[in-house]
Amino acid sequence: MAIEDPLVTLESDKATMDVPAPFAGRVAQLRVKLGDRVSEGSVLLTLSENSASPPEQRDDTPESGASVGVVDEAPPTAPDSGYDAQVVVIGAGIGGYSAAFRAADLGLNTVLIERYDRLGGVCLNVGCIPSKALLHAARVIAEAEEMGAHGVSFGRPKVDVDALREWKQSVVDKLTGGLEVLARQRKVEVVRGTARMTGPHTLEAGDRTISFEHCVIAAGSSSASLPFLPEDQRIFDSTGALELHEVPKRLLVIGGGIIGLELATVYDALGSRVTVVELLEQLIPGCDPDLIRPLQERISGRYEAIHVGTEVGSVKELKSGLKVELSSGDNQTFDGILVAVGRRPNGHAVDAAAAGVEVDAAGFIAVDRELRTNVPWIHAIGDVVGGPMLAHKAAHEGRRGGGGDRRLPGAGFDARTVPSVAFTDPEIAWMGLTETAAREQGLEFEKGAFPGRPRGGRSASGATRASQSSCSSPARGDCWARGSSVSTPAI
Numbered sequence: 001m002a003i004e005d006p007l008v009t010l011e012s013d014k015a016t017m018d019v020p021a022p023f024a025g026r027v028a029q030l031r032v033k034l035g036d037r038v039s040e041g042s043v044l045l046t047l048s049e050n051s052a053s054p055p056e057q058r059d060d061t062p063e064s065g066a067s068v069g070v071v072d073e074a075p076p077t078a079p080d081s082g083y084d085a086q087v088v089v090i091g092a093g094i095g096g097y098s099a100a101f102r103a104a105d106l107g108l109n110t111v112l113i114e115r116y117d118r119l120g121g122v123c124l125n126v127g128c129i130p131s132k133a134l135l136h137a138a139r140v141i142a143e144a145e146e147m148g149a150h151g152v153s154f155g156r157p158k159v160d161v162d163a164l165r166e167w168k169q170s171v172v173d174k175l176t177g178g179l180e181v182l183a184r185q186r187k188v189e190v191v192r193g194t195a196r197m198t199g200p201h202t203l204e205a206g207d208r209t210i211s212f213e214h215c216v217i218a219a220g221s222s223s224a225s226l227p228f229l230p231e232d233q234r235i236f237d238s239t240g241a242l243e244l245h246e247v248p249k250r251l252l253v254i255g256g257g258i259i260g261l262e263l264a265t266v267y268d269a270l271g272s273r274v275t276v277v278e279l280l281e282q283l284i285p286g287c288d289p290d291l292i293r294p295l296q297e298r299i300s301g302r303y304e305a306i307h308v309g310t311e312v313g314s315v316k317e318l319k320s321g322l323k324v325e326l327s328s329g330d331n332q333t334f335d336g337i338l339v340a341v342g343r344r345p346n347g348h349a350v351d352a353a354a355a356g357v358e359v360d361a362a363g364f365i366a367v368d369r370e371l372r373t374n375v376p377w378i379h380a381i382g383d384v385v386g387g388p389m390l391a392h393k394a395a396h397e398g399r400r401g402g403g404g405d406r407r408l409p410g411a412g413f414d415a416r417t418v419p420s421v422a423f424t425d426p427e428i429a430w431m432g433l434t435e436t437a438a439r440e441q442g443l444e445f446e447k448g449a450f451p452g453r454p455r456g457g458r459s460a461s462g463a464t465r466a467s468q469s470s471c472s473s474p475a476r477g478d479c480w481a482r483g484s485s486v487s488t489p490a491i
Ligand SMILES: Cc1cc2nc3c(=O)[nH]c(=O)nc-3n(C[C@H](O)[C@H](O)[C@H](O)COP(=O)(O)OP(=O)(O)OC[C@H]3O[C@@H](n4cnc5c(N)ncnc54)[C@H](O)[C@@H]3O)c2cc1C
Pocket: 090, 091, 092, 093, 094, 095, 096, 113, 114, 115, 116, 120, 121, 122, 123, 124, 126, 127, 128, 129, 131, 193, 194, 195, 196, 218, 219, 220, 221, 222, 238, 259, 346, 349, 350, 381, 382, 383, 384, 389, 390, 391, 392, 393, 394
């Protein structure tokens, strides 16, 4: 193979990446096999310039870490069921491709259907990955600014929005590109088109009709919208915000949840004067109030305004801006509005009812502990089944072997302990039973709190904001594993 040709593809919870050949040569010995777990330092293969011998396989299983896809690995077995596919997965987001890859690795003939050109769904294309790339840029800008108070000044940042967008897109492209390779290696057939179920064992996608033995619905979610907002290119959702067309001088963020506040962090660093409006009485509703305090303190000093318990009444399009009326009676004009009012499950986007699958009015598909819908051979995973709408939850559900057939998603997934993180500045993280939830459920609980301020390492790394760690645990019963929440400003 030539220099830079992909040798192996590494796959982690959220990303896939080709490892290129450092020089032209032949693979002399293969030290891993498809699906092996590896960690930093694991030897994957030996490459030699002159070896004519065919690759050897080694059977031992390396330590935990990323898993590996090896070029030209053996295909899964052919179907024996009489259906076109043993498994059809609808949606190639992180939940869907994880389920499809696992099914194929375990020998099932698998078809993966995606309506968009790019695989990877929301997380890789318009969610976690691009937002974290831009948040990294925001963090660098903030840290450079903060050092000004300690004797090191860099001057005002000059932001080239086009170059920043290109870099963000290159990060996304690198991660999504690897998925096509992984699908090919596993002989997962990728079908492009919008899937519509037509019966309990059939669906249509594009010009194809496909019959299946099992189906996994992984159709994900879309940004929720506010019906009264006018159609105006100055009004955008998280996908539009990540396209980074321009940096509005005055930006209104409607919705003080994680997505709204992460993108507010980005636009604030890039120079927007940010106002946040949240309908409920607290930012990041559901998170414990004491964990939010350090964030609230920082952004109260930086943002133009933060309105909680406030509703947007109306928005009028003017040439000079977007005139917004708030329920507090305040009228303000903005140059851009980011609508981040939650996510809507895509349950109705696949005509699941035609297969007998129950979808509720909101678009959620109910599943049991083994991730089966009311139709036993049809599973559903990821955002479309509800619970925390998070990428690692979707991926984990996709990979769990369970139910009657351990090659399909399932096996009693318990979403109570899924960690949540807001990559704001400072960051906030929590998992398990929060104090807020314990109160709502009327549980007796004990709470421990640790103020982060005195920690030496944090002080030395320039973290000047107060932090708070707390643990709420039921007064009787298990403690830390079920409920701990920590705020982590710039550790
Ligand atoms: C801005 C933003 C930032 C985020 N940051 C984080 C983060 O930092 N950490 C985290 O854990 N989570 C984050 N999330 C949430 C995360 O992106 C989702 O939880 C995750 O993408 C859900 O994966 P999924 O596979 O269930 O669905 P999706 O990623 O939504 O994928 C579903 C796929 O199904 C396809 N599809 C739908 N209907 C059909 C059909 N009828 N036919 C064919 N294809 C169809 C869609 O096109 C899509 O590709 C973020 C989300 C956003 C919007």
